[in-house]
Amino acid sequence: MATAPTLPHAAHKGGFYASSNGKKALMAVTGAVLVLFLVGHMLGNLKIFLGAGSFNHYAEWLRTVGSPALPNRTLLTIAEIVLALAVVLHMWSAVSLARRAAKARPVKYAAKRKSQAGGYATHTMRYGGVIILLFVIWHLLDLTFGVVNPKGGDATPYDRVVAGFDPSRWWVTVFYLVAMVMVGLHLRHGLWSALQTLGLAHRYAALKAGSAVIATVLVLGFVAVPIAVMIGAVK
Amino acid sequence: MNLTLKIWRQNGPADRGRMVTYRVEDVSPDMSFLEMLDVLNERLILEGDDPVAFDHDCREGICGMCGMVINGVAHGEQRATTTCQLHMRHFEDGAVVTIEPWRAAPFPVVKDLVVDRSSFDRIIQAGGFISVPAGSAPDAHAIPVPKDDADAAFDAATCIGCGACVAACPNGSASLFTAAKITHLSLLPQGQPERASRAKAMVEQMDAEGFGGCTNTGECTAVCPKGIPLDTIARMNAEFLKASSK
Amino acid sequence: MKDNVNYTVGEPIRDTKAPEGPIEDRWDTRRFQAKLVNPANKRKLTVIVVGTGLAGGSAAATLGELGYKVKSFCYQDSPRRAHSIAAQGGINAAKNYRGDGDSVYRLFYDTVKGGDFRARESNVYRLAQVSVNIIDQAVAQGVPFAREYGGLLDTRSFGGAQVSRTFYARGQTGQQLLLGAYSALERQIAAGTVEMHTRHEMLELVVSGGRARGVVVRDMVTGEIETHLADAVVLATGGYGNVFFLSTNAKGCNTTAIWRAHRRGALFANPCFTQIHPTCIPVSGDYQSKLTLMSESLRNDGRVWVPARGGDDRRPADIPEGERDYYLERIYPAFGNLVPRDIASRAAKNVCDEGRGVGPGGLGVYLDFADAIGRLGRDAVEKKYGNLFEMYERITGENPYETPMRIYPAVHYTMGGLWVDYDLQSTIPGLFVIGEANFSDHGANRLGASALMQGLADGYFVLPTTLGDYLAGAGGFGEVDEKAVAEAEITVREKIEKLLCVNGTRTADSYHRELGRLMWDYCGMERTDESLRKALQRIPELREEFWNNVKVPGDGEGLNQALERAGRVADFFDLAELMCIDALHRTESCGGHFRAESQDADGEALRDDEHFAYVAAWEWGPDGPVLHKEDLNYDYVKMTQRSYK
Numbered sequence A: 001m002a003t004a005p006t007l008p009h010a011a012h013k014g015g016f017y018a019s020s021n022g023k024k025a026l027m028a029v030t031g032a033v034l035v036l037f038l039v040g041h042m043l044g045n046l047k048i049f050l051g052a053g054s055f056n057h058y059a060e061w062l063r064t065v066g067s068p069a070l071p072n073r074t075l076l077t078i079a080e081i082v083l084a085l086a087v088v089l090h091m092w093s094a095v096s097l098a099r100r101a102a103k104a105r106p107v108k109y110a111a112k113r114k115s116q117a118g119g120y121a122t123h124t125m126r127y128g129g130v131i132i133l134l135f136v137i138w139h140l141l142d143l144t145f146g147v148v149n150p151k152g153g154d155a156t157p158y159d160r161v162v163a164g165f166d167p168s169r170w171w172v173t174v175f176y177l178v179a180m181v182m183v184g185l186h187l188r189h190g191l192w193s194a195l196q197t198l199g200l201a202h203r204y205a206a207l208k209a210g211s212a213v214i215a216t217v218l219v220l221g222f223v224a225v226p227i228a229v230m231i232g233a234v235k
Numbered sequence B: 001m002n003l004t005l006k007i008w009r010q011n012g013p014a015d016r017g018r019m020v021t022y023r024v025e026d027v028s029p030d031m032s033f034l035e036m037l038d039v040l041n042e043r044l045i046l047e048g049d050d051p052v053a054f055d056h057d058c059r060e061g062i063c064g065m066c067g068m069v070i071n072g073v074a075h076g077e078q079r080a081t082t083t084c085q086l087h088m089r090h091f092e093d094g095a096v097v098t099i100e101p102w103r104a105a106p107f108p109v110v111k112d113l114v115v116d117r118s119s120f121d122r123i124i125q126a127g128g129f130i131s132v133p134a135g136s137a138p139d140a141h142a143i144p145v146p147k148d149d150a151d152a153a154f155d156a157a158t159c160i161g162c163g164a165c166v167a168a169c170p171n172g173s174a175s176l177f178t179a180a181k182i183t184h185l186s187l188l189p190q191g192q193p194e195r196a197s198r199a200k201a202m203v204e205q206m207d208a209e210g211f212g213g214c215t216n217t218g219e220c221t222a223v224c225p226k227g228i229p230l231d232t233i234a235r236m237n238a239e240f241l242k243a244s245s246k
Numbered sequence C: 001m002k003d004n005v006n007y008t009v010g011e012p013i014r015d016t017k018a019p020e021g022p023i024e025d026r027w028d029t030r031r032f033q034a035k036l037v038n039p040a041n042k043r044k045l046t047v048i049v050v051g052t053g054l055a056g057g058s059a060a061a062t063l064g065e066l067g068y069k070v071k072s073f074c075y076q077d078s079p080r081r082a083h084s085i086a087a088q089g090g091i092n093a094a095k096n097y098r099g100d101g102d103s104v105y106r107l108f109y110d111t112v113k114g115g116d117f118r119a120r121e122s123n124v125y126r127l128a129q130v131s132v133n134i135i136d137q138a139v140a141q142g143v144p145f146a147r148e149y150g151g152l153l154d155t156r157s158f159g160g161a162q163v164s165r166t167f168y169a170r171g172q173t174g175q176q177l178l179l180g181a182y183s184a185l186e187r188q189i190a191a192g193t194v195e196m197h198t199r200h201e202m203l204e205l206v207v208s209g210g211r212a213r214g215v216v217v218r219d220m221v222t223g224e225i226e227t228h229l230a231d232a233v234v235l236a237t238g239g240y241g242n243v244f245f246l247s248t249n250a251k252g253c254n255t256t257a258i259w260r261a262h263r264r265g266a267l268f269a270n271p272c273f274t275q276i277h278p279t280c281i282p283v284s285g286d287y288q289s290k291l292t293l294m295s296e297s298l299r300n301d302g303r304v305w306v307p308a309r310g311g312d313d314r315r316p317a318d319i320p321e322g323e324r325d326y327y328l329e330r331i332y333p334a335f336g337n338l339v340p341r342d343i344a345s346r347a348a349k350n351v352c353d354e355g356r357g358v359g360p361g362g363l364g365v366y367l368d369f370a371d372a373i374g375r376l377g378r379d380a381v382e383k384k385y386g387n388l389f390e391m392y393e394r395i396t397g398e399n400p401y402e403t404p405m406r407i408y409p410a411v412h413y414t415m416g417g418l419w420v421d422y423d424l425q426s427t428i429p430g431l432f433v434i435g436e437a438n439f440s441d442h443g444a445n446r447l448g449a450s451a452l453m454q455g456l457a458d459g460y461f462v463l464p465t466t467l468g469d470y471l472a473g474a475g476g477f478g479e480v481d482e483k484a485v486a487e488a489e490i491t492v493r494e495k496i497e498k499l500l501c502v503n504g505t506r507t508a509d510s511y512h513r514e515l516g517r518l519m520w521d522y523c524g525m526e527r528t529d530e531s532l533r534k535a536l537q538r539i540p541e542l543r544e545e546f547w548n549n550v551k552v553p554g555d556g557e558g559l560n561q562a563l564e565r566a567g568r569v570a571d572f573f574d575l576a577e578l579m580c581i582d583a584l585h586r587t588e589s590c591g592g593h594f595r596a597e598s599q600d601a602d603g604e605a606l607r608d609d610e611h612f613a614y615v616a617a618w619e620w621g622p623d624g625p626v627l628h629k630e631d632l633n634y635d636y637v638k639m640t641q642r643s644y645k
Ligand SMILES: Cc1cc2nc3c(=O)[nH]c(=O)nc-3n(C[C@H](O)[C@H](O)[C@H](O)COP(=O)(O)OP(=O)(O)OC[C@H]3O[C@@H](n4cnc5c(N)ncnc54)[C@H](O)[C@@H]3O)c2cc1C
Pocket: C050, C051, C052, C053, C054, C055, C056, C057, C073, C074, C075, C076, C079, C081, C082, C083, C084, C085, C086, C087, C088, C089, C090, C091, C173, C174, C200, C201, C202, C203, C236, C237, C238, C239, C248, C249, C250, C253, C254, C256, C257, C293, C412, C413, C434, C435, C436, C437, C448, C449, C450, C451, C452, C453, C455
C-alpha cells in the first residue's frame, strides 16, 4: 500500500481539549478538584461526632465564611459552581473518551479478552462513575435541598442527617454505603491515574499503595457517619 | 499433542469474516506457535483449502511483524514473548485455542490474521525522528550522555512496533507505542531541539488515526513483548502538556 | 568443463572507477571527481530504492534529503522490519576512542585479512574510512549505543580483531541502527521526498536502452502488477542465505530481486561464498522453520565440547571430565574457543560427522557454562548473558544454567552478490547494488560487526555521491521503451500464472526444504568435487519436478502468501545451481568456502592464490553461465595464510 507523500490523515487542529490527552488532563484536574472537595467534605462530616452544635455551626460557617467582607454564601456559591463545573467537565471527558474507545474497537474479540493487568480500571471507572453520579443527585436532593428528606429543607443540617439515615430508611444507608465504596474504588485507580495523566507518576508500586490508602481513609471517613446514625451512636 | 484451533478467517477487508474450527494433530511441544500454523497451512494447501494468512518474518522476536490474539491475550499468555517465540509446550494436549487478529479501527484487517499497521508509521512520520542529514553530524563524543539516560532511552527504544499494546488495550489506544518513541528521543541531548514539537505532533497524529485515549489500565505493558514500561506514558503526558502550554 | 557442468570463461572484467594513487586518497579523489547534480534538476530525477534495511533505508533517506524523487519498496508491512533489525552483536568503526592502537588502516587490514584476501583493497579501505562517520551519524539520530559512566561510548572486541572497536546497543545493535535509518526515512516520507511502497515485492527489472530504468512489482495486498519507472534503480534487498531453507535469515529473505537483475545482465559475483555461524540453536525437528543465532559473545565464557566417545548418550552432567573432548581448546590452543567463525563451524561439523554430536539427530555440540558459573558466580554470568540464556530456554525448554547449551552451525550471511564497481554500480548502467545484496567488501569471509558497517557506509555515504555522478553525467535518459516495459510485465505475469496452473501434489515449502537440505549437505560447510557434482545433478531434476508438481492455492489477486513463497523458491533453484558451479570451479579453499580437496596436513583451509586470486563474476547465459574474472591485486596487505593455532 503506497503511503501518500503527505500525511493522509491530517493531524486535527481541534485544540488541546479535542485531543485525547487534553481530555484526559481535564479529567485529572477536575478529578483532583473533586478529591479536594471530598477531603474537606469528609472532615466537615466528622464534626458530627463533636455534637449537633459543632456540626450545625460548621454548616453555618460554610454559608457565612468571608462575611462581612462578602455577602453571605458568596464563597459557598463559588465553590458550588466550581464543583458543578468540575463534575460536568469530568463527565464530558469521560463520555467522549469512552465514545472514542468504542469507535477504536468496532469489532470485539470472540474470545473473552483476558485482562493481563487485573482489569480493574476498565471495569470500575465507567460503571462506578455512573453509580457515583446517581448517588450525588440523590445526595443533593436528600441533604442539600432536603426535597426527599423526611425533615424537609427547613430542618437543621444535623437533624436532616439523623433523619436521613434513620434505621427505618435502611435502604438509603445501603445506597450511601455502596456509593461510598464505589467512590473508594474510583479513587483507588483515579488518584494515581491522575498523576500519571499529568505526567507526574513513577514508582508505581508506592503510588498505587498510597492511592489505595487515601481512598480507604476517605471511604471510612464517609461511612462513619451513617453507620453511627444507624447504630444510634449519633442521634 | 492434538489441538482444536478456532481461527478468524476473513477473505479481505470487505468480507465479514467468521471463526472457523480446525483440528491439528501430532503437534510437537518443541514447535513454535507459528510452526504449528505452518503445519496446518501445508495441510490446507494439499487439501485444496486456502491457507491461513498471518504476518511473520524474523521469527525471533525482533521484527515486530507477527502478532495474534491467542485465547484472548495479545501474543498469548506467556509474558514478554512475541507470537513467534511462543512454543507449543505451553499448551495442553487437547486444548482449544482461539486465534484472532489485532482488533482496532486503525488496524484494518487485510486478510485473516493480517492487519494493516501503517498508522504506526504515520505516527513516526509526524515526529518520531531527529532531523540530521547524512554527513552533518558532529563527532560522536562531542556530547557525552549520562549512562542512566542512555540506558533508559535504550529501554524505551526497544519497542518493535508490533501493535500488541493496541490490541490489548480496552480503549484501543496506541499510547504505549507512541510514548516509547517520545521517551527515547526526549531523554537524549540530541533529541532536545525538536522535543516539544515532536510530542505534540505525535500525540495529535495518534488521535487523528483513530486510536482510543489512554485510561491507564496497564494492559499494554502487561502484554508488551519488550516490557516497555508504563512510565513512558507518564513522560509522554508530561511532554505533551509542556508542549501544549507553550 | 566436463559432465553435467557447463560454463564458459569469458572476458576478464575490471573495476574502472577506483582512482589511482595512494589508497588513503582514493575516496577523496573520487568524491571530488564525481559530477554534481544541481538542486533544481534533482527534483526531476527519480530513483527507485528496493529494500529498506540498513543499506536501502539509509540510502532512500539520504537521497530524499538531497532532493531526489525517491520511490522506496519493501515486502514487509513497514520499512522498519527489514532483516537488519535482527543483527545483535555490533558495528565496527575505526574511532580509536580507546587509544588501543586502532586506526583506519588497521580496520582495513583486519577486514582484508579476515576476508581471506578475496576482497578489493580500494573498497575495503574506503569502508574503514567511512566507518567513523557512521557512528557520528547514528549518535546524532539518537541511536542509544551502550555508554560508560563518563557518558562516552562503550566498545567491545569481536572475533578476528585485537582491538576494541565494536560499538553496540546491548544485544540489539541492528535494531537500533535500523530504527535510526527508519526514522530518517519516515521523516523524508512526511516531507514528500520519498514515496513508500510497503508490501510490494520486486519481481522484475526494467532495462531500456541498456540502462536500468524501473522495476515491476506485485502489490502483495491487491495482487496488482505495477511498473515503476525511474532514472536509476538501487537494489538493497539483502542476502540469499535462505537458499538453504534453514538459516538465521528472516523467512521472507530472498534472491528474487538480484536474481532477476542477474537474468537481465548484471553479473553475479562469488555466489558460493556463504558464512556459516558456529553458535546457533540446533534443529529440533522436521517442522523447523528457521534457526536462531546465539550471540557469538557466548564463546568468551562458554567451553565447547562433545563426548570423547561416539554414541555416548549419558546426560552431559554424568560424563566425567576425562571423557569429554574440548576439541577447540585441544586443536587450537592459542585461540581456543575463540577461533573465527568458519573454523569453529567446521570443527563442530567434523566432530558430529565422527558420530560424537549431541542432541536430536546428533547434530549439536555442547557450549558449557559450568566453569564460568563456578569461576564468576551465577549472578555475574546472568548479568552478562541473562537475556541470551532466557532466549535459549524459551526456544528449547532447557535451562542453560543447569545443563550445557546445545549449539550447531547455521547459514548466516552471504558474501556473494551482484558484482559492483567502486561506485557500487553493477554491470547494467544505472543499476546500483548496496548492502548484503552486493559482493563488495568481505571477500570470502565477513568479520563480525562488519555487515552493519558496510550497509550504512553504502547507503549514507558512498551511494549518494556515486549515484549523483551517474545521474549528472547523463542529463536525462529519455523515454523508456514501451516494449521493454511490456516484456518485463509479461515475464512476471507468465511466471505467476505458470505457478498457479501446475496444481500438483507438493507445496512450495516442501520443495524449498528439500533444496535447502541438498545445498546444506553438498554445498554447505564442506564441499567436494563429488558432492557438488551430485548437487548439480539433483538440482535440475528437483526444479523440473517443482515446475510440474508444485501446488499453489488460490489466485493472483489479493494476499496470497503461498504464491509469494513459490515465486521465491523458483528463483532459489536457479541460484542454487550457480552457487554449486561457482563452488565447483573454485578448487581452492578460502574463507567460508572449504573444499575438502584443498587443505593442509592439519586439515586447515588451503588457499590457492596463484590460480584463484580473483572475483568470479558470472554472467547469465542460455547455455550455462559465463565466467568473468576480476583479478585482485594486493598492494598494501601482504597475502598470507591465516593461522589461529
Ligand atoms: C541474526 C543475524 C545477526 C546478525 N548480526 C550482525 C552483527 O552483529 N553485526 C553485523 O555487522 N552484521 C550482522 N548480521 C548481518 C547483517 O545484519 C546483514 O548483513 C545486514 O543487516 C543486511 O542489510 P541490508 O540492508 O543489506 O539488507 P536487509 O536488512 O536484509 O534488508 C533487505 C530489504 O530488502 C527488501 N526486499 C528483499 N527482497 C525484496 C523484493 N524482492 N522486493 C522488495 N523488497 C525486497 C526487504 O523488505 C528489506 O527491506 C547479522 C545477520 C543476522 C541474520
